[in-house]
Amino acid sequence: MNQPPNGFWAQATADPDRTVLIDPGGRPWTAGRLHADANRMVHGLRAAGLRRGDAFAVVLPNGVELLTAHLAASQAGFYLVPVNHHLMSPEIAWIVSDSGARVLICHERFGAAATTAADEAGLPATHRYAVGEVAGSRPYAELLDGHPGTPPEDRTLGWVMNYTSGTTGRPRGIRRPLPGKLPEETYLGGFLGIFGIKPFDGNVHLVCSPLYHTAVLQFAGAALHIGHPLVLMDGWAPEEMLRLIDAHRCTHTHMVPTQFHRLLALPDEVRARYDVSSMRHAIHGAAPCPDHVKRAMIDWWGSCVEEYYAASEGGGAFATAEDWLKKPGTVGRAWPISELAVFDDDGNRLAAGELGTVYMKMSTGGFSYHKDEAKTRTNRIGDFFTVGDLGVLDEDGYLFLRDRKIDMIISGGVNIYPAEIESVLLTHPAVADAAAFGIPHADRGEEVKAVVEPAEGHQPGDALAEHILAHCAERLAGYKRPRSVDFVAAMPRDPNGKLYKRRLREPYWEGRERPL
Numbered sequence: 001m002n003q004p005p006n007g008f009w010a011q012a013t014a015d016p017d018r019t020v021l022i023d024p025g026g027r028p029w030t031a032g033r034l035h036a037d038a039n040r041m042v043h044g045l046r047a048a049g050l051r052r053g054d055a056f057a058v059v060l061p062n063g064v065e066l067l068t069a070h071l072a073a074s075q076a077g078f079y080l081v082p083v084n085h086h087l088m089s090p091e092i093a094w095i096v097s098d099s100g101a102r103v104l105i106c107h108e109r110f111g112a113a114a115t116t117a118a119d120e121a122g123l124p125a126t127h128r129y130a131v132g133e134v135a136g137s138r139p140y141a142e143l144l145d146g147h148p149g150t151p152p153e154d155r156t157l158g159w160v161m162n163y164t165s166g167t168t169g170r171p172r173g174i175r176r177p178l179p180g181k182l183p184e185e186t187y188l189g190g191f192l193g194i195f196g197i198k199p200f201d202g203n204v205h206l207v208c209s210p211l212y213h214t215a216v217l218q219f220a221g222a223a224l225h226i227g228h229p230l231v232l233m234d235g236w237a238p239e240e241m242l243r244l245i246d247a248h249r250c251t252h253t254h255m256v257p258t259q260f261h262r263l264l265a266l267p268d269e270v271r272a273r274y275d276v277s278s279m280r281h282a283i284h285g286a287a288p289c290p291d292h293v294k295r296a297m298i299d300w301w302g303s304c305v306e307e308y309y310a311a312s313e314g315g316g317a318f319a320t321a322e323d324w325l326k327k328p329g330t331v332g333r334a335w336p337i338s339e340l341a342v343f344d345d346d347g348n349r350l351a352a353g354e355l356g357t358v359y360m361k362m363s364t365g366g367f368s369y370h371k372d373e374a375k376t377r378t379n380r381i382g383d384f385f386t387v388g389d390l391g392v393l394d395e396d397g398y399l400f401l402r403d404r405k406i407d408m409i410i411s412g413g414v415n416i417y418p419a420e421i422e423s424v425l426l427t428h429p430a431v432a433d434a435a436a437f438g439i440p441h442a443d444r445g446e447e448v449k450a451v452v453e454p455a456e457g458h459q460p461g462d463a464l465a466e467h468i469l470a471h472c473a474e475r476l477a478g479y480k481r482p483r484s485v486d487f488v489a490a491m492p493r494d495p496n497g498k499l500y501k502r503r504l505r506e507p508y509w510e511g512r513e514r515p516l
Contacts, residue, residue, distance in 0.1 A: 007184050008071060008225050009035060009151065020224065022248065023064055024234035034064070036149030038071035043147035045072065048103055048127055052077035052156060053178060057101035059083045059092060059114045062234045065131050065140065066211050069105060070160065070221055075183045077156035079175070081163070082212035085110045086494060092117035095163050098371060099173055105140065108132025157183045161370065162214040162312045173370030174312050189226030191218060194318060194335050195281055195306060197252055199226035206253040208233045208241050214312040215285060219254045238263045242274035252281035256497030257289035258433070260297050261426070271300070279304045287497040288401065290423035291328055298325070307331055309399060311387040314362045317399045330398040337363045342393050347381050357405060358391040359384035407501060409438035411446045416480055424475045425450060428468055430458040433491040435501055436482060439508040450482035451504050453491045460487035
């Protein structure tokens with residue numbers, strides 16, 4: 001098949017024996033088999049009472065079941081709500097309840113938290129399904145068994161309703177209006193064209209981060225719809241990623257800087273063991289990437305290392321390796337379907353080179369925060385929206401991020417951007433991960449605190465703290481330097497690289513109000 005039909009369903013009908021997925025256990029799945037299961041799930045969910053516009057939630061690891069749910073929602077006009085399975089049961093309950101999910105599908109690995117969440121959300125036992133054994137839930141097979149594998153009637157495009165990460169507060173659902181179109185009327189793989197990724201063309205997509213994350217599921221779903229087989233990882237490990245790229249000749253993937261950092265920490269002999277020359281697009285986002293890490297990855301993997309800036313709400317900007325080498329530190333220029341702007345706190349659009357809050361506008365339609373019109377209005381200027389990042393657009397339209405507005409440190413009236421400090425901390429060989437933020441200071445309002453996760457083989461303590469502070473003193477202006485270092489065994493990041501900085505910062509501010 002030289003030119004695939006539009007969308008997975010048409011492709012599966014035309015070539016049902018083609019392998020479209022390698023599951024985390026290494027087992028291949030054909031298009032026909034995945035198509036039939038997605039159809040059965042639609043029939044099963046409709047039998048459970050779901051109608052167009054209804055939501056169902058999943059607490060699932062990377063696997064066939066989550067992709068089946070995505071395909072089912074996409075052709076039945078449902079909202080799929082993927083839940084971060086690292087959340088605690090009250091957080092899961094909030095999302096299940098707030099989304100109005102009428103069915104919950106979970107995996108037995110997360111069964112205890114999901115069951116408690118379903119109880120708190122008041123979801124009846126008849127509408128809970130589990131992959132594996134979970135007390136109080138029906139077997140996942142019952143959702144599919146007894147239903148035909150043929151396409152359902154009244155097919156209509158549905159969406160994913162992701163929830164914000166909750167790094168700065170309670171998660172909010174990002175809800176887009178349903179278009180009321182047949183799935184095939186929308187080019188579902190067109191998103192990847194922004195990055196120069198073409199239909200079929202020998203492409204193989206590696207899913208190396210959790211699919212509950214907005215970008216990871218969007219990349220995987222788009223790849224599937226334009227004929228790219230998926231290779232799934234359930235739990236990321238650096239050497240295993242290299243092995244899968246080599247074994248399956250993977251061509252593109254979505255990554256985060258934390259993964260780069262840990263790949264680069266592998267011994268040279270391990271890195272040399274695997275051929276990664278098949279990679280065409282190693283696209284990273286979700287968190288700032290220190291310059292030295294980016295350069296090292298480009299030196300190793302070449303021009304396939306690309307970057308984007310976006311949020312669950314939309315995007316965005318894109319930078320090729322060539323763009324970044326020409327303008328180090330940039331996250332790129334606006335997508336063809338987007339517009340970027342920088343505004344001051346009074347809502348005035350700023351000129352090139354002026355620092356302000358970054359706003360984005362997409363030509364593909366808007367969104368609202370589910371049940372939170374106040375937040376929807378607050379984060380808007382006209383058709384532009386923001387997620388609170390600070391940045392600068394240069395005269396060529398390239399965007400340079402400084403930090404999140406909520407994370408900015410104000411010490412003695414001077415603005416300090418933690419990302420710059422964190423980048424310096426990460427150049428120290430004893431630092432595996434790092435965060436910088438403001439803590440109370442009686443005179444200056446805030447002072448800079450560094451929190452460090454030591455690299456393997458390095459012991460936390462006063463001696464290491466002194467070495468790290470001396471390292472910063474050689475590389476940072478005096479007002480930017482951390483005044484002290486604390487250590488943690490593991491940084492509180494989600495598996496997509498987002499740092500829950502609020503969890504680190506809050507204990508230092510207990511009983512006090514931050515000036516921001």
